[in-house]
Amino acid sequence: MNAKDNQETDLKVKTEADKLKLIPVHVMGKRYQVPGALTIMKALEYAGYRFIRGCGCRGGICGACATVYRKPGDYHLYVGLACQTVVEPDMYLAQIPFYPANRASYDFAQLTAEPEEIFKLYPEVFRCIACNSCTKACPMDIPVMDVISAVKQGDIARVAELSFSCIQCGLCVSRCMGELPQYHIAQLARRIYGSKLVPRAQHLAEAVTAARDEKCQKMLGELMKSDIRQLTASYNSREIEPEMAEEDWTPAKRDYL
Numbered sequence: 001m002n003a004k005d006n007q008e009t010d011l012k013v014k015t016e017a018d019k020l021k022l023i024p025v026h027v028m029g030k031r032y033q034v035p036g037a038l039t040i041m042k043a044l045e046y047a048g049y050r051f052i053r054g055c056g057c058r059g060g061i062c063g064a065c066a067t068v069y070r071k072p073g074d075y076h077l078y079v080g081l082a083c084q085t086v087v088e089p090d091m092y093l094a095q096i097p098f099y100p101a102n103r104a105s106y107d108f109a110q111l112t113a114e115p116e117e118i119f120k121l122y123p124e125v126f127r128c129i130a131c132n133s134c135t136k137a138c139p140m141d142i143p144v145m146d147v148i149s150a151v152k153q154g155d156i157a158r159v160a161e162l163s164f165s166c167i168q169c170g171l172c173v174s175r176c177m178g179e180l181p182q183y184h185i186a187q188l189a190r191r192i193y194g195s196k197l198v199p200r201a202q203h204l205a206e207a208v209t210a211a212r213d214e215k216c217q218k219m220l221g222e223l224m225k226s227d228i229r230q231l232t233a234s235y236n237s238r239e240i241e242p243e244m245a246e247e248d249w250t251p252a253k254r255d256y257l
């Protein structure tokens with residue numbers, strides 16, 4: 001091993017050691033020592049907390065682990081996902097596993113695709129003062145204020161497009177001066193868009209018709225009669241879409257498409 005290798009190994013060891021180094025954090029006012037490389041969620045578990053609520057996917061997808069924190073000597077109130085945010089020395093932490101935002105109740109089948117439906121159910125949308133705090137709070141980098149502007153402009157398709165990655169964590173609501181439930185409003189717009197505005201996919205309509213016409217019944221009946229050996233053989237010899245398939249790839253055998 002030469003000097004450079006030694007140096008690199010030292011660096012690696014140091015980094016690993018740093019990861020294990022304990023740092024102080026404050027959870028709901030109580031001080032704990034936790035490894036500095038942990039996410040807030042893992043640090044809380046390391047400190048002895050057990051998640052019954054406020055934890056789901058652990059991968060930044062479900063929005064269950066909203067958390068608020070401050071850093072020493074910093075007046076800002078920070079928000080983030082506990083499963084994605086790494087602890088920092090002397091953080092002050094609190095969890096908000098549920099945010100009691102106003103949620104309108106409605107019979108979706110009775111709603112039309114008109115923006116007025118949203119205005120009636122969520123009149124508070126017009127209380128937005130465009131301060132942009134919601135956008136700054138969003139852990140998914142959604143331009144939440146633009147979403148609300150699109151709602152006010154009645155552009156439901158734009159709302160659906162802009163808010164597509166929303167994970168419903170509620171952090172936007174927690175910072176809103178107008179007390180809007182942005183994530184519920186956007187969710188309603190996405191439902192309206194998906195159900196009543198977006199054009200129906202032709203291939204899906206054909207598949208539904210084929211299912212109604214029991215096009216696959218004969219084939220399914222034969223499969224039901226097969227033994228495990230035949231089923232395994234037919235499964236292993238099935239046509240599989242190549243990894244780098246062209247966009248218009250379809251199977252050669254199209255009997256059931």
Ligand code: FES
Pocket residue numbers: 054055056057058059060061062063064065081082083084
């Ligand atoms: S646990 Fe699902 S987003 Fe954090």
